[in-house]
Amino acid sequence: MYRMAIPIAMKPVTPIPSLSRDLDPISLRLFVAALEEGSLARAAARENIVPSAVSKRMSELEETLGVLLLERGVKGVQATVAGAALAIHARLLLQGMDRMRQEMAGFATGIRGHIHLAASVAALSGELPAYIQAFRRAHPQIDLSLLEYTTQEAFRAVLEGWADIAVGSDFGHDGLQVFPWGHCELVAVVPSQHLLADYDILDYAQLLPFEQIELNRENGISGVLEKTAREAGVTRRISARVSAHETICMLVARGLGVAVVPRYLQARHSHLDIRFIPLSGPWSSTPICIAVKDLDALSPPVQTLLSHLGIPTPAA
Missing domain, CATH: 1.10.10.10 (Winged helix-like DNA-binding domain superfamily/Winged helix DNA-binding domain)
Structure with a gap:
């Protein structure tokens, strides 16, 4: 039996309004x-x-x-x-x-892009400054603002949109895309007459019985050392918290405690009555990483800097 198909009237689709408008x-x-x-x-x-x-x-x-x-x-x-x-x-x-x-104003003045780079003390103690200097020479039309933060602050700056790139110790980077980028070599520093001064190499656990000096703000290195002390069942005794690694070295020379600092300080403070002693095991260095929020959404100037730092980008 033949049945005639009855056309069904289609209701026009109403487009969903865009809130962004x-x-x-x-x-x-x-x-x-x-x-x-x-x-x-x-x-x-x-x-x-x-x-x-x-x-x-x-x-x-x-x-x-x-x-x-x-x-x-x-x-x-x-x-x-x-x-x-x-x-x-x-x-x-x-x-x-x-x-x-x-950025648009920069095009009018000859500067074709802005980059906000947040870096930790550990990152700045290595090769990063030389890379930045070379980038500025190669790209004078790009304005690069360098801001020093703690590791946690640098990562937070990228998460919250205050910075384009963070470079710091490889700790606490949830929500970011992270790329390994070198290491910061660490050493113990003790007074020259200290009980540990004659050692050629130390494990961090050997420092735990003594009062320690560290930075007065959050940083990746202190976080790892604190975790190690807890795992060893030892409460660290902090004799002083100061604003810079240079101050730490001066206070160690005055006998206020021992510390863990980046190796680059050794060349700068050879005149002080202190000893820099290499650390063994995982305490010999801290990994440095580069972090961004979304690699695919970065502006061309930021991608240019990442390429300069050896990080592959979508535009490469």
Whole structure:
């Protein structure tokens, strides 16, 4: 039996609206300002706009996204759970826009790109400065800003969008793409008259009975040494925390304790009454790595620097 096919009327597909077309960077900047200031009025003063306009933009932003972003109270405003999530994206977006403006302005002034490089003390103690100097000579049109951080701060700077590349000890780099890049050689440093001064090589465990001197900020080397002490069931005794490895060497010379420092300091401090003794086993060096957030999303100048450092890039 023949059956006639009945055409079915197809309902036209309504395109899904793109939120990116509705989000206004000015509103996002005001939103971030409101959170940082804790008040719509203070945000308005900071951004040189009337408070009523800030309030209106916040309401429009919440309506566009369909969620409550701010909890308003007599003491000011604070982020809701959704607002805290938006703040992360908003800051990254605004940082990206600011850097885009910088790069475009650079084309007008002859500088064709900006790179923000975050490096730890350990990284700067090796060959990195020579690589940077050679890169600047080869690419004078690229503006390279070098910032010294602790290892953890350098990685965090890349995660949060403040830096393009981090170079530091190979510790704590979750969420980043990481590439091995050399080592930082480590040595023990003790006073010349110390009980350990006549040793030709030391294991880090031999330093644990003595008071130690270290940097006063987080760094990859101290983190590993602390972990080793815990595994040995020993509580490290820290006699001083200072701001630089050079100061550590001076205090060791004055008998305040022993320490672990990068080997390059030996040539600089041969005049002090101290001994630099190689470390055995895993304490002889700390690996250095290069970290980026997304290799495929890096700007051409940043990829050029990575290639210069020997890291393969998509553009290579």
